[in-house]
Amino acid sequence: MEIRKIQPGEELITILDGADIFLLDEMGSPDNPKVLSIKVGHGCRLRYLLFFNPGIPSPYEGRRELTVGDGSEVDTWQAYFGAGDCSLNIDSRLGEKVIFRQQAFFFQNRDQSLRITDNNIFERPGSTGRFRTDGLIDNRARAEYFSELAIVAGAQETDSRIDLKLYLLSPEARGTMRPGLKIKANRVKAEHGASTFHLAEEDLFYLRSRGLSPSQAKSLAVRSVAERFAASVGQPEYREMIMAAVKLRL
Amino acid sequence: MPMPLAALNQGKTKAHDSMWDNHDPSGYMSKTRPGLDEDVVRFISQEKDEPDWMLEKRLESLALYKTASLPNWGPDLSRLDLNRITYYARAVDKQAQDWKDVPPDIKNTFDRLGIPQAEQEVLAGVGAQYESTVIYHSLREQFKEQGVIFEDLDVALKNHEALVRKYFMKCIPPTLHKFAALHGAAWSGGTFLYIPRGVRVDMPLQAYFRMNAKGMGQFEHTLIIVEEDAQAHYIEGCSAPRYGVDSLHAGAVEIFVAARARFRYSSVESWSKDAYNLNTKRALVETGAHMEWVGGNFGSHVTMLYPCSVLKGRGATADHLGVAFSGAGQTQDTGAKAIHLAPDTSSNIVMKSISRDGGRSIYRGLIDIAPEADNAASSVKCDALILDEKSESDTIPLIRTKNQSAVLAHEATAGRLNEEDLFYLQSRGLSEAQASAMIVNGFIEPIVKELPLEYAVEMNRMVELEMEGSVG
Numbered sequence: 234m235e236i237r238k239i240q241p242g243e244e245l246i247t248i249l250d251g252a253d254i255f256l257l258d259e260m261g262s263p264d265n266p267k268v269l270s271i272k273v274g275h276g277c278r279l280r281y282l283l284f285f286n287p288g289i290p291s292p293y294e295g296r297r298e299l300t301v302g303d304g305s306e307v308d309t310w311q312a313y314f315g316a317g318d319c320s321l322n323i324d325s326r327l328g329e330k331v332i333f334r335q336q337a338f339f340f341q342n343r344d345q346s347l348r349i350t351d352n353n354i355f356e357r358p359g360s361t362g363r364f365r366t367d368g369l370i371d372n373r374a375r376a377e378y379f380s381e382l383a384i385v386a387g388a389q390e391t392d393s394r395i396d397l398k399l400y401l402l403s404p405e406a407r408g409t410m411r412p413g414l415k416i417k418a419n420r421v422k423a424e425h426g427a428s429t430f431h432l433a434e435e436d437l438f439y440l441r442s443r444g445l446s447p448s449q450a451k452s453l454a455v456r457s458v459a460e461r462f463a464a465s466v467g468q469p470e471y472r473e474m475i476m477a478a479v480k481l482r483l
Numbered sequence: 484m485p486m487p488l489a490a491l492n493q494g495k496t497k498a499h500d501s502m503w504d505n506h507d508p509s510g511y512m513s514k515t516r517p518g519l520d521e522d523v524v525r526f527i528s529q530e531k532d533e534p535d536w537m538l539e540k541r542l543e544s545l546a547l548y549k550t551a552s553l554p555n556w557g558p559d560l561s562r563l564d565l566n567r568i569t570y571y572a573r574a575v576d577k578q579a580q581d582w583k584d585v586p587p588d589i590k591n592t593f594d595r596l597g598i599p600q601a602e603q604e605v606l607a608g609v610g611a612q613y614e615s616t617v618i619y620h621s622l623r624e625q626f627k628e629q630g631v632i633f634e635d636l637d638v639a640l641k642n643h644e645a646l647v648r649k650y651f652m653k654c655i656p657p658t659l660h661k662f663a664a665l666h667g668a669a670w671s672g673g674t675f676l677y678i679p680r681g682v683r684v685d686m687p688l689q690a691y692f693r694m695n696a697k698g699m700g701q702f703e704h705t706l707i708i709v710e711e712d713a714q715a716h717y718i719e720g721c722s723a724p725r726y727g728v729d730s731l732h733a734g735a736v737e738i739f740v741a742a743r744a745r746f747r748y749s750s751v752e753s754w755s756k757d758a759y760n761l762n763t764k765r766a767l768v769e770t771g772a773h774m775e776w777v778g779g780n781f782g783s784h785v786t787m788l789y790p791c792s793v794l795k796g797r798g799a800t801a802d803h804l805g806v807a808f809s810g811a812g813q814t815q816d817t818g819a820k821a822i823h824l825a826p827d828t829s830s831n832i833v834m835k836s837i838s839r840d841g842g843r844s845i846y847r848g849l850i851d852i853a854p855e856a857d858n859a860a861s862s863v864k865c866d867a868l869i870l871d872e873k874s875e876s877d878t879i880p881l882i883r884t885k886n887q888s889a890v891l892a893h894e895a896t897a898g899r900l901n902e903e904d905l906f907y908l909q910s911r912g913l914s915e916a917q918a919s920a921m922i923v924n925g926f927i928e929p930i931v932k933e934l935p936l937e938y939a940v941e942m943n944r945m946v947e948l949e950m951e952g953s954v955g
Contacts, residue, residue, distance in 0.1 A: 386872065401887035404854070412893070414878040419869040419899045427893040429884055 234278075236468070239265060250274035250302070255468060256281045258297070261289025261315060268296045275302040275328075281309040282471055283323075285339075287478050291317020303328040303357065310466050313339035313347055314478045320348040329357035337366040338462040338475075340455060340482055341374035342402075351380040355388040362393035367458050371402040371451070381413035382423055389418050395425035400458065402432070402451055452483050507588040514573075518566045521545060524668050527571050531637050531671070534644060537651075544657040544667025551661035557847070558785045558814040563759050568700040568731045570669045572614045578635060579619050585611075593619075598691050607686035608633040612703055613693050615671040626684055631715075632677035633688055636704050639675030647675065650706055654737035654765050654793075662733045662761045666702050670735070673703035678713040678744075687749075687935055692721040692734070700731040707737065709744040709772075718938065719750040729784075730758045738766035740774050742796060747775040749934055751942060754783040756812060762788050770796030770825075777933045779942050780807040780815050781949065789847060791820035794828035794856075803832040804930040806942075808949050809842030809874070818847040818880075819863075823856040823889070832863040835927050838874035839949070845877040850891060852884040859889040867897040868926060870919070920947045 236255045239246070241264030248254055252274065259265055260283060273279050283297065293315060301307055305328070313319070327333055333353070341347050353362060362382070370376050378399075384391050399408045412425035432454055440450040459479040463472040516523075524545050528538040553560050579585045582599050593599060593611050602609040608622035610633070617635035626633070632643065640647050657667035674690045692703050701721075709715060721732070732754060740746050746766075754760050760783040766774045776790045792801035803819035821830035836844035846865045867876035878895045900922050908918035924931070924943050931939045 389872075399884070401884060401889075404887055406887060407883075407885050409884075410882045411880065412878075412895070413880075414867075414876070414895060414897055416867070416869060416876045416897045419872055419874065421869075421898060423897040425878070425893075425895050427880070427882055427891070429882075429889055429891040431887045431890075 239269065242266065244269060246271045248273045248277050248279060251276045253278040254280070257471065258283045259286055260284065260295050260321070261286035261293060267294065270298040271300070273299070273301045273305050273307065275304050277302065277305040279305065279307045280467060281307065282466060283309065283311045284471075284474065285311075285313040285315040285319065285321070287314040287316060287481060289315040289317075289319060291315070291319065293317070293319045295321045297321065297323045299323070299325040301325065301327045301331050301333065304330050306332040307334070309333075309335045310462070311335070311337040312462070312475050312478070313337070313341075313349070314482060315347065316345060318346045320350075322350045324352045324354065326354045326356055327360045327362065330359040331361070333360065333362045335362075335364045336462060336465055338459060339368045339376060340459065340479055341369070341376050342371035342482060344373055346375040348377045349379065351378070353380075353382050353393070355382070355384045355391045355393065358387065358389045358391065360388070360391050360393075362391075364393075364395045366397045367400075367462060368398070368408065369400045369402060369455050369458060370406040370408050373403075373405045375407045377409040379411040379413070381415065382425065383415040384418050384421050384423060386417040389420040391418065391421040391423065393421075393423050397425075397427040399427075399429045400431065400454070401429065402454070455479065455483060507592060509572075515569055515571055517569045519545070519548075519568075519570045519665070519669055523570055527669065527671060530571075530573065531640075533640060536648065537640065540652065541668050544664045547657050548661060548664035548668055551664055553661060557787055557816050557845075560759070560785065563729055563731065565731070567729070570700050570702070571671055572699060573616050578617055578638070580621055582619065585619055592693060593691065598689070601689065606689050607684055608688045610635060610674050610690035611693070612672045612690065612701075614699060615701065617672045622688075623686075629682045630679040631682060631684060632675060634675050636673040636675045636706060637671070639706075643675070643677070646677065646708070647706065650708055650737065650739055652735075652737070654739065654767050655735050655763050659763065663735065663763050666704070666733050666735045666763065669700070670702045670704040673734070674705045674707070674717075676705075676707040676715070676717060678709045678715045680710040681712045683713065684715040687716045687718050689718045689720070692719065701734065703734045705734070705736040707746070707748070708739045709741060709746045711741045712743045713741070714745045716747040716749065718935070719748075721750075721752050721754060730755070731761070732758060733761045733763075735762070736764040738774065740766055740768045740772040742770040742772055744769075745773045747777065749777040749938065751779045751781070751938060752783070752786070752788075753781045753945065756782060756784050758783045760786040760788065764788070764790040765793065766791070766801070767793050767795055768799040768801060771798045772796065773799075774801045775933075776801070776803045776805070776819070777930060778805040779930070779945070780805070780817055781945050783815070784812060785814045785816070787816045789818045789820050789849075791822065792830060793822045793824065794830065795824050797825045798827045799825060800828065801830045803830070803834070804933055805834045806927045806930045807834075807836045807844050808946065809836065809838045809844040810949060811840040811842060814843045814845070816845040816847055818845075820849040820851075821861060822849070822851045822853070823859040823861070824853045825855060826857040826859070828856055829860040830862070832861075833929055834865045835868075835930060836866075836876060837868045837870065837923055837926070837946075838876050839870035841873040843875045843877075845879065846895070848880045850880070850882045850893070852886050852889040852891070854885045856886050857888050859886060861889070861891045863893040865895040866926070867895075868923065869897060869899055
């Protein structure tokens with residue numbers, strides 16, 4: 234497996250047929266392109282980590298386009314820690330018999346505002362997609378997460394699902410979710426779910442009875458969700474990078 | 484709306500299509516003209532002998548309508564020529580309270596729809612609107628004695644002006660959107676229903692709205708006030724014949740459910756396939772009150788309909804159950820909105836849609852949790868059946884939360900009929916079409932079972948008729 238970082242000035246990355254690659258995309262770091270297209274060939278194995286740098290300048294608007302060739306298998310992780318006002322548009326277009334797994338995580342606290350528009354378009358038949366997002370919002374932070382599955386006519390035998398989970402950790406936190414389905418083929422499975430969570434009174438009481446303060450209990454909840462996300466990233470150094478960003482934010 | 488048995492025995496297709504193919508002579512159209520302007524609005528108000536405040540409201544709405552834009556989302560409305568719609572046409576000179584007094588051709592229309600028969604058998608009261616005016620209205624004596632008011636809104640404006648004025652277009656203001664403004668300018672007929680405190684009406688009340696003439700618009704206004712601890716069930720049905728020329732329905736339904744009251748609003752909308760159905764429905768639900776919406780949307784070329792429950796009081800709850808069937812050339816853009824403004828409120832939304840033969844079904848919903856809505860809970864379940872390769876389904880739910888204690892869950896699925904289920908039923912001797920219809924009826928059963936039996940049977944029959952030829 235080749236490990237590769239997005240280089241300054243790159244606007245288009247082409248991954249050749251059959252390649253096995255881990256791609257790190259640190260958005261907001263100096264010279265990281267705001268707009269980037271990634272073309273994945275046929276039969277590739279791609280792991281793609283999109284990391285929204287905590288030091289990202291505000292306001293920030295980014296765009297990513299991912300085109301996946303037939304028969305490829307893709308895991309993507311998106312970790313959002315941007316400061317201030319950040320927005321990102323991601324369009325993923327999937328070919329035939331693609332396996333696509335996406336996990337996203339965001340933790341917004343203080344005055345950050347995050348807006349993500351994530352469009353996943355199944356253009357050819359026989360592909361599978363699983364999309365999971367866990368988001369935590371604390372203090373006066375705001376987040377809007379729009380995630381859409383589109384299955385075009387002819388993309389039969391698609392099997393896809395979106396799950397969005399939102400945790401509001403303070404009375405002032407604000408969240409908006411819009412999981413969408415746009416289906417133009419009939420022999421498909423397309424599903425989505427969206428739900429909100431909070432620290433239940435009973436859970437807080439239990440943790441406090443064990444000597445934890447409310448803020449410690451909240452930190453525990455955040456770390457728990459973050460660790461589950463980070464554990465799925467294959468590379469230890471990137472798991473640590475994610476947890477370091479969470480710790481910094483806490 | 485239940486069909487008379489005799490009509491059903493003549494053949495299901497005939498009975499069903501008679502709603503869309505039969506129309507009556509419309510000589511009364513010579514007294515009106517298409518298009519909406521201040522002259523037409525003043526004419527409507529003058530015809531009804533309305534108080535000045537109502538004319539003023541109409542003119543304010545007209546001004547808003549002229550400046551408002553068409554929505555920049557949803558189905559394409561650009562081909563609807565609003566200047567070619569006739570906004571007001573009066574087919575009869577006075578309302579009847581006995582079917583014997585209704586002109587025969589109009590009565591025949593409602594006979595075919597089964598309204599007089601249902602009135603005898605199962606209903607507490609009936610209103611029947613034909614074009615722009617209510618031609619028949621009745622209420623059983625026992626409910627009148629309890630203080631229930633069930634009248635044509637034009638009549639209620641005269642008999643209960645203060646009450647109407649207190650509530651009229653307070654739930655659906657004309658500023659809400661372009662078609663609310665249009666409605667505010669051109670509304671005519673509709674229903675006024677008032678249930679006094681503590682009264683329980685244990686039989687459904689029904690209104691039926693029929694458009695007849697070509698290029699007609701119908702803008703009935705339904706205003707319902709359910710006082711504290713009261714309870715009732717109201718059903719609306721509607722249809723229009725097909726001409727190949729656009730018609731427009733932009734009605735409004737406003738419902739005020741006071742503390743601890745319970746109200747169910749059921750509707751079966753079956754406009755012809757050249758009608759634009761741009762209805763607005765909204766309920767304000769107070770402390771401890773419960774609101775239920777049960778709806779079936781068949782017919783129409785384009786429907787845009789999103790019944791909304793505003794849960795204003797602590798502990799207010801709402802259920803939304805709906806089914807939409809979209810066939811060739813149709814777009815059913817329907818859904819539900821629940822706005823939680825108070826603590827301990829809850830909403831439950833179950834929507835089913837079926838698309839076939841190139842039809843397009845869209846679920847469009849909103850769950851909005853205000854900062855004050857502690858412990859609000861909401862559950863949304865949308866399921867879509869796409870029966871062939873030509874058809875489409877979209878699900879566009881928006882979930883906005885500003886309260887950390889709210890518990891929200893939304894789930895949606897889209898797919899086709901299960902092939903194993905089809906195979907099993909066919910192995911038991913059913914044809915593919917019969918098996919498909921049976922599975923689809925089972926799919927919508929959670930909604931249909933909430934209707935009175937006669938309406939449930941009718942909705943199932945409409946599904947079966949829509950399913951004919953759907954195999955593929």
